[in-house]
Amino acid sequence: MRFLAMIGLLGILGGIGAAVVFFGGFYSISAIPDDPPIVAWALTHVRNASIDRHAVETPTVSLTDTAVIAAGAKAFAQRGCVSCHGGPGAEWAKFSEGLRPDPPDLKDLADALQPREIFWVVKNGINMTGMPSFGRIGVDDKEIWTIAAFVKQLPKVTDEQFKTWSTAP
Ligand code: HEC
Known part of the structure; x- marks a missing residue:
């Protein structure tokens, strides 16, 4: 007792x-000091588990169609992803290096991430990080799927392709 x-x-x-x-x-x-390792470890695991459990939607467009990937590249440039994540031949803005956690270079992650996960993150954002929810500002699912298709291809996209696609009328 x-x-x-x-x-x-x-x-x-x-x-x-x-x-x-x-x-x-x-x-x-x-945001100046690094997170203590245990906090960083916990946040990463909570984030990955949460994304994996919540990301259940299936693509509504063909993710390997060049027109879809090109549209995704354009949306990626116009929606401001480049400011934080950079893109092929395009530098991220300096301020993004001051974000904690800092925005990853997506071409390094593209192979490990599944399209449903990219879609979920772009639509919902990651709360209390710099990653915004594009669903919250009304970007429709179809456009977000094109962005997911483009991000999946990032390791293979050349600087010229990105320039052509992102400046297409
Ligand atoms: C204002 C800065 C900012 C903008 C703009 C931004 N992001 Fe992010 N993004 C982040 C940060 C910060 C993280 C890391 C969050 C974390 O570590 O939990 C992130 C994480 C991600 C991830 C998750 C990677 C993973 O580990 O699972 C993806 C995918 C992503 N962003 C894609 C995009 C796309 C596509 C756009 C544009 C539509 C975009 N982001 C716009 C800051 C940004």
Whole structure:
């Protein structure tokens, strides 16, 4: 009995301690220091598991059709993805290096990501990171699928192709 009371007391003290640290302003939300490794590890695993469980939609367009990929390249350029992630022959904006977590270079991830995952992330965004939800601002599913098709091809897209596709009328 006494043991259980002890656990209860520790729980309450822990709760009060956490409230003081967080609501008292002691916890720093600065993006300058790197996350402690355990926090970075936990955030990455929570993110990947969440995306995997939620990303269940299937493509409504052919992801290997060149016209679809070209449309996706154009949307990728026009919607501002390049500012944060860069693109073939296109540098990301300097400010994106100040984001925590920093936006990954998508061509390095394209092979590991499935189209349904890319679609889900672009549509929903990743809460409390710099990754915006494009569904929230009304970008329709079809356009998002074209973007997913393009991102999947990123390792193979040349600088010239990206330039031609993204500046097409
Ligand atoms: C304002 C900056 C910003 C813009 C604009 C932006 N992103 Fe992101 N994006 C991020 C950040 C930051 C992350 C990393 C989030 C994380 O690590 O949890 C990310 C993550 C991603 C991922 C997930 C990679 C993974 O590990 O699963 C994909 C895919 C992606 N972005 C695609 C896009 C596409 C496509 C666009 C344009 C339609 C776009 N992003 C626009 C900042 C941005």
